[in-house]
Amino acid sequence: MDKKKILLIEDEPEIVRVIKYNFERYYLIHNVSKKEEALDILAQHKYDLIILDMKLPLLEEGVATFHQIRKDYSKIPILILSIAADEPAVRDLDADALMPKPFEFKNLHAKIEELLNYTTNCTN
Amino acid sequence: MELDKTKIIKTITAYNRHRLIITTLALTFAIMLSFVWTEFPLNLLIILMGISYIGGIICLLLAKIEKVLVPLLYFPRIFDSFLTLGAVYLTGGIESFITPVFIFIILGAGIVLGLMTAMVLTTLISLSYISIILLEHLGIIHHYHLLPIIGCPYDSNFYTFWLLGLNIFFFYVASFISGHLSNIIKEKTIEINKSKYREKYNRNFLDSILTNMADGLIVTDVDLKVQMANLASQKMLGYTEEEMKNKSILNFIHDDTFPILLQKAIKENQLTSEEIEIINPVDNKKEFLTLKMVSLKDAFDRVVGVIIVSRDITHEELLERSRANFLSLVTHELRTPLSSIKAYTETLLDGVCDPKEAKEFLEVINTESDALSRQINQILMFTEMDVKRIPLRRKEINLSQLISELIDTSKTTKETMLEKMAFEKEIEVNINIQENLPNIWADYKKIKTAIEHLIENAIKFIPTGEKVKVEVLKSGDEIKVCVTDSGPGIAKDKLSHIFTPFYQIEDPMIKKVKGIGLGLSLVKHIIETHAGKIWVESDVGKGSSFIFTLPIGR
Numbered sequence: 001m002d003k004k005k006i007l008l009i010e011d012e013p014e015i016v017r018v019i020k021y022n023f024e025r026y027y028l029i030h031n032v033s034k035k036e037e038a039l040d041i042l043a044q045h046k047y048d049l050i051i052l053d054m055k056l057p058l059l060e061e062g063v064a065t066f067h068q069i070r071k072d073y074s075k076i077p078i079l080i081l082s083i084a085a086d087e088p089a090v091r092d093l094d095a096d097a098l099m100p101k102p103f104e105f106k107n108l109h110a111k112i113e114e115l116l117n118y119t120t121n122c123t124n
Numbered sequence: 125m126e127l128d129k130t131k132i133i134k135t136i137t138a139y140n141r142h143r144l145i146i147t148t149l150a151l152t153f154a155i156m157l158s159f160v161w162t163e164f165p166l167n168l169l170i171i172l173m174g175i176s177y178i179g180g181i182i183c184l185l186l187a188k189i190e191k192v193l194v195p196l197l198y199f200p201r202i203f204d205s206f207l208t209l210g211a212v213y214l215t216g217g218i219e220s221f222i223t224p225v226f227i228f229i230i231l232g233a234g235i236v237l238g239l240m241t242a243m244v245l246t247t248l249i250s251l252s253y254i255s256i257i258l259l260e261h262l263g264i265i266h267h268y269h270l271l272p273i274i275g276c277p278y279d280s281n282f283y284t285f286w287l288l289g290l291n292i293f294f295f296y297v298a299s300f301i302s303g304h305l306s307n308i309i310k311e312k313t314i315e316i317n318k319s320k321y322r323e324k325y326n327r328n329f330l331d332s333i334l335t336n337m338a339d340g341l342i343v344t345d346v347d348l349k350v351q352m353a354n355l356a357s358q359k360m361l362g363y364t365e366e367e368m369k370n371k372s373i374l375n376f377i378h379d380d381t382f383p384i385l386l387q388k389a390i391k392e393n394q395l396t397s398e399e400i401e402i403i404n405p406v407d408n409k410k411e412f413l414t415l416k417m418v419s420l421k422d423a424f425d426r427v428v429g430v431i432i433v434s435r436d437i438t439h440e441e442l443l444e445r446s447r448a449n450f451l452s453l454v455t456h457e458l459r460t461p462l463s464s465i466k467a468y469t470e471t472l473l474d475g476v477c478d479p480k481e482a483k484e485f486l487e488v489i490n491t492e493s494d495a496l497s498r499q500i501n502q503i504l505m506f507t508e509m510d511v512k513r514i515p516l517r518r519k520e521i522n523l524s525q526l527i528s529e530l531i532d533t534s535k536t537t538k539e540t541m542l543e544k545m546a547f548e549k550e551i552e553v554n555i556n557i558q559e560n561l562p563n564i565w566a567d568y569k570k571i572k573t574a575i576e577h578l579i580e581n582a583i584k585f586i587p588t589g590e591k592v593k594v595e596v597l598k599s600g601d602e603i604k605v606c607v608t609d610s611g612p613g614i615a616k617d618k619l620s621h622i623f624t625p626f627y628q629i630e631d632p633m634i635k636k637v638k639g640i641g642l643g644l645s646l647v648k649h650i651i652e653t654h655a656g657k658i659w660v661e662s663d664v665g666k667g668s669s670f671i672f673t674l675p676i677g678r
């Protein structure tokens with residue numbers, strides 16, 4: 001079976017590296033650090049899941065990115081990974097899953113699996 | 125008693141002026157009379173008038189050369205008694221019909237000059253009267269009958285003295301009545317003036333309180349039409365009193381609960397209050413106000429309007445919000461390095477096969493822990509300086525030594541954070557310190573933090589392979605420290621925000637760097653608490669210079 005494709009929108013290289021290190025054996029992970037790049041790559045490739053990072057001083061930008069992707073690619077589930085998961089602006093988004101940072105890989109993996117299986121079941 | 129010299133001079137001058145007019149008129153009349161009546165002693169009259177007038181001038185001169193005494197005021201009156209003496213003598217003593225005229229003179233004097241002066245004048249007139257009669261009776265002077273009252277005999281001694289006594293009695297009665305009347309009038313006038321003054325004072329008093337108070341005060345009638353609005357309220361609402369006058373206050377304060385609370389104040393007589401948020405139409409800025417509303421009552425306890433007191437709490441509100449924001453930002457930002465630490469630790473615990481990779485992961489954890497520790501230190505120092513205001517621990521500082529502790533370019537080993545950072549990014553750091561630099565009197569730890577942060581910032585924000593220059597020199601009474609980089613520079617519109625807490629430049633040219641954006645505001649804080657100045661000079665594409673000055677000596 002082909003690996004599921006995940007788009008990781010995250011600009012912290014250390015986090016990207018460690019996520020890739022842990023999950024590359026299960027998924028195909030593409031990383032972009034900016035909204036524009038994300039929209040470009042989404043237009044070219046089909047993804048099964050989007051992991052979106054949101055940080056505080058740029059929360060509005062993150063929220064805008066979320067809405068843009070939600071609008072254009074409503075079928076792709078979005079997992080928000082954020083240090084500001086407890087902020088109302090983030091909490092109130094209708095993201096498919098919310099993962100606060102710092103996170104545990106075990107939990108993140110479970111969330112990813114849950115989202116991927118759900119979409120798989122739906123499409124089947 | 126303190127003498128008011130100008131007042132005395134003024135009184136005497138006025139008195140002399142009147143005397144001049146009266147004397148001239150009397151003299152003209154006497155001269156005309158002397159043509160008809162050859163026996164008329166014109167020379168005597170001229171002498172008497174002369175004495176009186178010269179006396180007045182002497183008084184004036186004495187007053188002017190400042191040998192002033194209060195009795196001097198009465199001197200012209202003493203000289204005037206000579207004039208009275210002459211007039212009484214010429215008109216024919218008690219049987220003259222000129223006698224009642226004296227009553228009018230006294231009445232006039234009493235009203236114009238007051239009780240005291242009228243009494244003095246009356247006494248003088250009476251004395252001169254008595255002395256004339258006595259002199260005539262003793263045969264020393266001749267009796268004239270210039271203006272006799274028909275049927276009034278002069279010969280009877282008893283009658284003469286009885287008439288004299290009666291005359292003098294009337295003089296005093298006239299003097300007392302007029303003087304008293306005058307005093308009452310004067311008191312009333314003073315009272316009226318006083319109450320006018322008091323009223324004006326009260327108005328000014330209220331006006332200045334209303335104008336200068338920091339709280340806004342608006343008075344409306346029961347229909348909520350603005351009757352009065354003080355300066356503070358005009359500023360808060362952004363309308364002038366003229367613009368608001370006789371218009372409903374609801375046109376100027378838009379808030380859902382405000383009309384309800386106003387009605388409550390009017391109908392239920394309650395003191396109501398609320399916090400509102402408005403946009404000031406003058407600068408379109410958001411304002412936070414607390415409003416207190418209370419009914420205004422008239423003398424019969426009827427509600428005639430509402431008093432609205434407003435207080436601008438924008439500053440407090442924003443401060444409160446920025447504090448809350450600060451806390452939220454700080455706690456969230458600490459999670460960034462913590463996330464990396466946690467992720468890498470977990471990965472390592474799960475087992476990493478490649479030892480090289482494992483070491484790299486450990487290095488990430490190490491770097492992120494350092495970052496976390498620095499952030500915590502910054503926050504601590506920031507709150508320490510901003511909130512607790514802990515005094516500086518000053519000592520003599522040799523800047524050359526301080527900088528060499530931070531970064532030593534002569535060494536080959538890379539020990540300090542700055543040395544490591546520069547080495548990793550292949551950045552050449554040039555340090556140029558003027559020789560024989562005087563020591564400064566400052567807080568060692570804080571100045572070190574400030575300089576470290578400026579150099580760290582320069583290394584962080586410029587691309588690999590660029591250069592950083594640190595210059596320290598004496599400039600007048602100050603030490604000037606410049607940290608210059610050859611990086612991308614900062615756009616003009618961003619320069620003004622650069623020292624604002626949590627501000628980080630969002631620029632595609634600048635690689636995203638870690639940090640919570642507290643550093644530069646902390647540096648500014650440190651330099652300013654040392655009575656120094658800090659600024660930044662930058663041009664896009666040409667690099668940036670962070671420059672600060674510190675005073676030399678204690």
